[in-house]
Amino acid sequence: MxxxxxxxxxxxxxxxxxxxxxxxxxxxxxxxxxxxxxxxxxxxxxxxxxHKGMATAxxxxxxxxxMAASNIRYGVGVTKEVGMDLKNIGARKVAVFTDPKIASLYPAQTVLSSLKSQNVPHVFYPHVRVEPTDESFQHAIDFVRKENVDAFVAVGGGSVIDTAKAANLYLCHSKEGFLEFVNAPIGKGKPPYNPVKPLIAVPTTAGTGSETTGVAIFDYKPQNFKTGIAHRSLKPLLGIVDPINTRTMPxxxxxxxxxxxxxxxxxxxxxxxxxxxxxxxxxxxxxxxxxxxxxxxxxxxxxxxxxxxxxxxxxxxxxxxxxxxxxxxxxxxxxxxxxxxxxxxxxxxxxxxxxxxxxxxxxxxxxxxxxxxxxxxxxxxxxxxxxxxxxxxxxxxxxxxxxxxxxxxxxxxxxxxxxxxxxxxxxxxxxxxxxxxxxxxxxxxxxxxxxxxxxxxxxxxxxxxxxxxxxxxxxxxxxxxxxxx
CATH class of the missing domain: 1.20.1090.10 (Dehydroquinate synthase-like - alpha domain)
Incomplete structure (x- = not known):
């Protein structure tokens, strides 16, 4: 042989x-x-x-x-389609999340231009903290509650996408305290019971995969370590995976x-x-x-x-x-x-x-x-x-x-x-x-x-x-x- x-x-x-x-x-x-x-x-x-080695149930x-995952659209230049996507779902007021550095770069500017070209009303939140904390999450939550948005776009790395997930979750559960949904044993690990708003994720890093998952990670400052919120209902509606958006990464x-x-x-x-x-x-x-x-x-x-x-x-x-x-x-x-x-x-x-x-x-x-x-x-x-x-x-x-x-x-x-x-x-x-x-x-x-x-x-x-x-x-x-x- x-x-x-x-x-x-x-x-x-x-x-x-x-x-x-x-x-x-x-x-x-x-x-x-x-x-x-x-x-x-x-x-x-x-x-x-x-314990005797016998197969049992x-x-x-x-x-x-x-098996749960977001819809994914991949292609060079597909970021410019996001305005049409939000118009197609009838969004009335969109929160665009990004961080201060990405705010002035091609990915975020392309998203904003796309929304404007489709006459989609939107508010801009360029304040996401890289490596977010419970405090930065709360700041974003307060913003979307004040603005009363009905859809989200997250343009950035995992920090941005995760912050948008958290803001979306608490917007739709306004009576719940922050730790209600945080993973046990830090929080109560309560599953969401209301549907969340549509979220479109536009990753600008090739790493977190947050555009596909129902997980949002943050630093819990009272104890100085990271934890998160996890439930499949937090998954973005759509991940727009555009290779152009990673070309500005150092x-x-x-x-x-x-x-x-x-x-x-x-x-x-x-x-x-x-x-x-x-x-x-x-x-x-x-x-x-x-x-x-x-x-x-x-x-x-x-x-x-x-x-x-x-x-x-x-x-x-x-x-x-x-x-x-x-x-x-x-x-x-x-x-x-x-x-x-x-x-x-x-x-x-x-x-x-x-x-x-x-x-x-x-x-x-x-x-x-x-x-x-x-x-x-x-x-x-x-x-x-x-x-x-x-x-x-x-x-x-x-x-x-x-x-x-x-x-x-x-x-x-x-x-x-x-x-x-x-x-x-x-x-x-x-x-x-x-x-x-x-x-x-x-x-x-x-x-x-x-x-x-x-x-x-x-x-x-x-x-x-x-x-x-x-x-x-x-x-x-x-x-x-x-x-x-």
């Missing part, structure tokens, strides 16, 4: 991985701890085991997932936003399978936006990962490489569809106190008037440690990812999957001039308890990790992320 080619081997591994899950024989409910694929059922999503465990912004794509894809692809999550919701409205990996999200995530690996270095090194930029904004949207349904886990959970607790660090390329660790940087700096830790739960998926980075995994052992992927990530980050770990972002060993304690409440995402974590595990991941190279 002829020896199979490497491509053939990876085709088989991809097919096996795409099926999904690990066998959680003795893991706590809703989590998977350091387990390898089940020897009887491989990576099949559909089986369960009792568990009534309290999830059995379904929902190289460092390309990197930071692109690393968010990278981690969206990797985390969603390695998240706990949807049918290992518990408890099962008692009503479909309570099914979370982040549900765990599933056969549909897997396809979007792995494709986005490859596109990011292939194109982010090119977009960073050469500002004239418009092809790479086009591929990155598509990768962002693809990853958004994947993680918007599967969810993210430890890199994002740990990133919230890293970005929220910034002291004096100001990342190059971000002229925002205040200290900032960009979201993508705060996510990426822990990725080598995180994926080394999570690999024992699904080593085949970690090896598949490592191969996409160019690692030779031909004779790799499953036990080495974490180290191989971790090393590949370090090389990739170094090539993009990412700061050398938490220490380069201004953190010291004295900050470890604060970073751990800021991660612990992020259960919405950390519970999706394929291995369960507590204080000690998070502490070790933080300590392992102080230096990368």
């Amino acid at each position: 002829a020896k199979p080619t490497r491509a053939a081997v990876w085709n088989v591994m991809s097919a096996v991985s795409a099926a999904g899950a690990r066998c959680p024989c003795h893991s706590p409910a809703g989590r998977v701890r350091a387990v390898t694929p089940c020897s009887t059922h491989g990576n099949d999503h559909s089986h369960r085991h009792d 568990q009534e309290d465990t999830e059995y379904a997932f929902e 190289p460092e912004v390309h990197v930071a936003s692109g690393l968010d794509v990278l981690c969206h894809a990797l985390e969603s692809y390695t998240a706990i399978p949807y049918n290992l999550r518990s408890p099962r919701p008692t009503n479909p409205i309570l099914r979370p936006a982040y549900q765990g990996s599933n056969p549909i999200s897997d396809m979007w995530s792995i494709k986005a990962l490859k596109m990011c690996i292939d194109n982010l270095p090119k977009a960073y090194k050469d500002a004239s490489n418009h092809r790479a930029q086009e591929q990155m904004i598509l990768a962002s949207t693809f990853a958004g569809i994947g993680f918007g349904n599967a969810g993210v886990h430890l890199c994002h959970g740990m990133s919230y106190p890293i970005a929220g607790g910034v002291k004096s660090y100001r990342h190059k390329g971000y002229d925002v008037g205040h200290p900032i660790v960009p979201h993508g940087i705060s996510v990426a700096v822990t990725s080598p440690a995180v994926f080394k830790f999570t690999a024992p739960a699904c080593p085949e998926r970690h090896l598949e990812a490592a191969a996409l980075f160019g690692a030779d995994v031909t004779n790799a052992k499953l036990a080495d999957a974490g180290l191989i992927l971790s090393d590949a990530l370090r090389r990739f980050l170094d090539n993009l001039d990412v700061p050398n770990g938490l220490s380069a972002l201004g953190y010291s060993k004295e900050d470890v308890p604060k970073l751990v304690e800021g991660t612990l409440p992020q259960e919405r995402v950390t519970r999706l990790a394929p291995r369960g974590v507590g204080y000690e595990e998070i502490q070790r991941l933080v300590e392992d992320s102080f230096t990368l190279y």
Whole structure:
């Protein structure tokens, strides 16, 4: 028999991985701890085991997932169509959201011109804070309540789109306090009960994928870490994905936003399978936006990962490489569809106190008037440690990812999957001039308890990790992320 080619081997591994899950024989409910694929059922999503290893059905465990995503329009120059879209839906007063820097640039000016050409009444809100806070969200909420708008356009990165989502939500729930919809345990995590207004998202960065998701992230200043609001009803009505709009990004912004794509894809692809999550919701409205990996999200995530690996270095090194930029904004949207349904886990959970607790660090390329660790940087700096830790739960998926980075995994052992992927990530980050770990972002060993304690409440995402974590595990991941190279 002829020896199979490497491509053939990876085709088989991809097919096996795409099926999904690990066998959680003795893991706590809703989590998977350091387990390898089940020897009887491989990576099949559909089986369960009792403590004797017998396949059973568990009534309290999830059995379904929902696929939700915004409508997407992609094309060079499609931003100019937004006025027609809002006229078509009969908008009477549109709130146009952007940040102070984007306000004077092509994307926002094109949107405003399009609205004017179609005689669509609108008000302009160019005050969105990059890396928004509960206070900046409230300022935007107060604005739209005063103006009584009936539609939204968000022109910018994730900060702008997320701010518009929050303003839209609270406009339509005027009697609710701010923490009612914020994710538990910081807030009450209440699901929206009124329909929201139409929102059209026009991303200007190739990173957050916020044009596809029902998630809005912000810094909660009373506790100095990030949290969010998440429900599929917050999804934009339409995402206008126009590659022209990313051409004004500085190289460092390309990197930071692109690393968010990278981690969206990797985390969603390695998240706990949807049918290992518990408890099962008692009503479909309570099914979370982040549900765990599933056969549909897997396809979007792995494709986005490859596109990011292939194109982010090119977009960073050469500002004239418009092809790479086009591929990155598509990768962002693809990853958004994947993680918007599967969810993210430890890199994002740990990133919230890293970005929220910034002291004096100001990342190059971000002229925002205040200290900032960009979201993508705060996510990426822990990725080598995180994926080394999570690999024992699904080593085949970690090896598949490592191969996409160019690692030779031909004779790799499953036990080495974490180290191989971790090393590949370090090389990739170094090539993009990412700061050398938490220490380069201004953190010291004295900050470890604060970073751990800021991660612990992020259960919405950390519970999706394929291995369960507590204080000690998070502490070790933080300590392992102080230096990368």
